[in-house]
Amino acid sequence: MLVAKNLSKSFKEVNALNNISLAVQEGELYGLLGPNGAGKTTTISILSSLLKPDSGEILYQGKSLYQNLTESKKMIGVVPQEIALYEDLTALENLKFWGTLYGIKGKELQSKTEELLDFMGLSDRKNHKIKTYSGGMKRRINIAAALLHDPKIVFMDEPTVGIDPQSRNLIFEVIQELHSRGLTMIYTTHYMEEAERLCDRIGIIDEGKIIAEGRLEELKKSSKINEEIRVRFTNVQKTDLSNINNHFNGQLLIHENQMVLSTSQANTDLPILIQMCTNANLHLENLQVKSLSLESIFLELTGKSLRD
Numbered sequence: 001m002l003v004a005k006n007l008s009k010s011f012k013e014v015n016a017l018n019n020i021s022l023a024v025q026e027g028e029l030y031g032l033l034g035p036n037g038a039g040k041t042t043t044i045s046i047l048s049s050l051l052k053p054d055s056g057e058i059l060y061q062g063k064s065l066y067q068n069l070t071e072s073k074k075m076i077g078v079v080p081q082e083i084a085l086y087e088d089l090t091a092l093e094n095l096k097f098w099g100t101l102y103g104i105k106g107k108e109l110q111s112k113t114e115e116l117l118d119f120m121g122l123s124d125r126k127n128h129k130i131k132t133y134s135g136g137m138k139r140r141i142n143i144a145a146a147l148l149h150d151p152k153i154v155f156m157d158e159p160t161v162g163i164d165p166q167s168r169n170l171i172f173e174v175i176q177e178l179h180s181r182g183l184t185m186i187y188t189t190h191y192m193e194e195a196e197r198l199c200d201r202i203g204i205i206d207e208g209k210i211i212a213e214g215r216l217e218e219l220k221k222s223s224k225i226n227e228e229i230r231v232r233f234t235n236v237q238k239t240d241l242s243n244i245n246n247h248f249n250g251q252l253l254i255h256e257n258q259m260v261l262s263t264s265q266a267n268t269d270l271p272i273l274i275q276m277c278t279n280a281n282l283h284l285e286n287l288q289v290k291s292l293s294l295e296s297i298f299l300e301l302t303g304k305s306l307r308d
């Protein structure tokens with residue numbers, strides 16, 4: 001469906017993309033996972049023709065994007081990170097506005113907007129102004145706007161940023177339904193849980209490069225580590241964990257009251273860890289040994305946390 005070869009892009013001295021190649025099959029949900037500034041938005045802006053690469057090649061169904069720009073654009077839908085809706089218009093008016101831009105008219109526009117409002121579960125609110133919508137509802141209309149012209153491939157740029165967990169689940173349901181209908185999607189996120197839950201295949205991107213790619217099981221198999229020890233403390237400061245951090249150099253992630261140790265030898269590391277916590281007088285609230293997550297794989301590959 002989509003093949004991109006050796007894409008590079010610089011903004012003055014910032015090397016935003018460095019020789020990125022990827023291929024997405026028809027019907028696939030491909031996740032681009034990476035921290036802020038990794039190059040996700042630049043990648044999808046280039047793949048969707050919003051931005052020209054400095055070098056590289058993009059093919060849709062075997063044909064060059066730029067040699068078939070008009071045809072290719074009809075195949076592409078983009079859900080931008082920023083909400084692209086008029087606050088003072090209703091949801092229906094917004095969708096009609098976007099539909100007109102795509103050249104959809106009359107009865108077709110009417111039925112398409114109604115169908116998408118229904119699909120997004122927002123028919124009963126269609127005549128309310130966008131400014132009365134919650135963040136999650138705006139996101140759903142933003143997704144609907146990208147689907148009006150029946151694209152074959154849709155790019156979604158961090159569609160769950162800044163919304164509550166319930167709205168996030170509704171958006172996941174929408175994406176899973178679109179996936180089951182066979183839509184090809186590229187989904188960017190810096191939340192590893194989303195990539196794990198939704199995506200068929202994941203490309204891990206950092207500093208403008210894809211540093212690992214594959215299905216979740218493949219990524220896990222290729223990693224040297226295989227387990228995570230997750231410890232939640234009742235109350236802990238980063239400095240309380242400095243001895244533990246020094247001992248397990250480079251294997252530890254710390255977020256607020258939680259610490260995650262990535263290891264290939266949980267049997268040996270677990271007793272040492274518990275002993276060190278006892279010595280430091282730390283109160284454990286919860287302890288789990290789990291199989292590897294994407295976050296630990298990212299730590300192993302880059303030496304840093306996805307959330308930095």
Ligand SMILES: Nc1ncnc2c1ncn2[C@@H]1O[C@H](COP(=O)(O)OP(=O)(O)OP(=O)(O)O)[C@@H](O)[C@H]1O
Nearest residue numbers: 011014016034035036037038039040041042043190
């Ligand atoms: N128009 C621009 N001008 C200058 N620098 C830019 C521009 N767009 C992106 N960059 C830089 O390119 C790099 C990649 O940015 P990009 O927005 O693609 O990352 P991202 O992974 O999407 O991050 P985020 O999750 O924060 O959106 C960053 O260093 C960013 O500052």
